[in-house]
Amino acid sequence: MKHKSQIFVALDFPDAASAWPLVRRLNPDMCGLKVGKELFTSAGPEFVKRLVDEGFRVFLDLKFHDIPNTVAKAVRAAAELGVWMVNVHASGGRRMMEAARTALADFPEPPLLIGVTVLTSMTADDLAETGIAVEPADQVQRLARLAAVSGLDGVVCSAWEAEQLQAEFGRDFVLVTPGIRPLGSEQGDQRRIMTPEQAQALGIQVLVIGRPITQANDPMAALQAINHSLTL
């Protein structure tokens, strides 16, 4: 990918007014921006459009998971906002993902369509409680296969699964990895984590980082330090 930073800052803020002070200090070369459920629910599509208009690559992280018709229409609505990437839960199944793919067919520059595999907050025990008694890596692989045959551009996974996915799907299959934690930052609710430098060394295309930047005493300095560490 030709963009300057692989970092996508997760704008997990309660509303637009809380997010803007940081956004105003950023520029599109420093990072992409991820809008998730909290901010989208309060700030809505207008906020997303504003970020797009300011030239940011926007990852709309709403993890759609519904019947095929509903997901297809939601994905189209996301594409109409001009976002760079949108995602659906791969566990929604092949017909759901194919419907999402088809829904983007007539966009000249569709957003990347990405399937969420196993959330980076989950362990084998968490999976087992949902009735899936396998290691996260195995479930990630299974869902990534389904995403690939459904025509998706890549998956959300943890950096720990990157090597096995690259070996099977090649480097054009986009890997998006949250659970990125610079050394010394708090793990919080994340479980399958890796540092930005280790993730970059694996050739992962998109590194999603939220709290280690947004909750830092100086978010700009935190982002700059990570970007700098990735250019060394």
Ligand SMILES: O=c1ccn([C@@H]2O[C@H](COP(=O)(O)O)[C@@H](O)[C@H]2O)c(=O)[nH]1
């Ligand atoms: O498996 C997943 C999928 C999405 N996320 C999202 O990424 C960010 C991570 O934020 P941090 O503060 O760096 O933990 C957050 O918006 C999640 O909703 C994820 O963490 N894991």
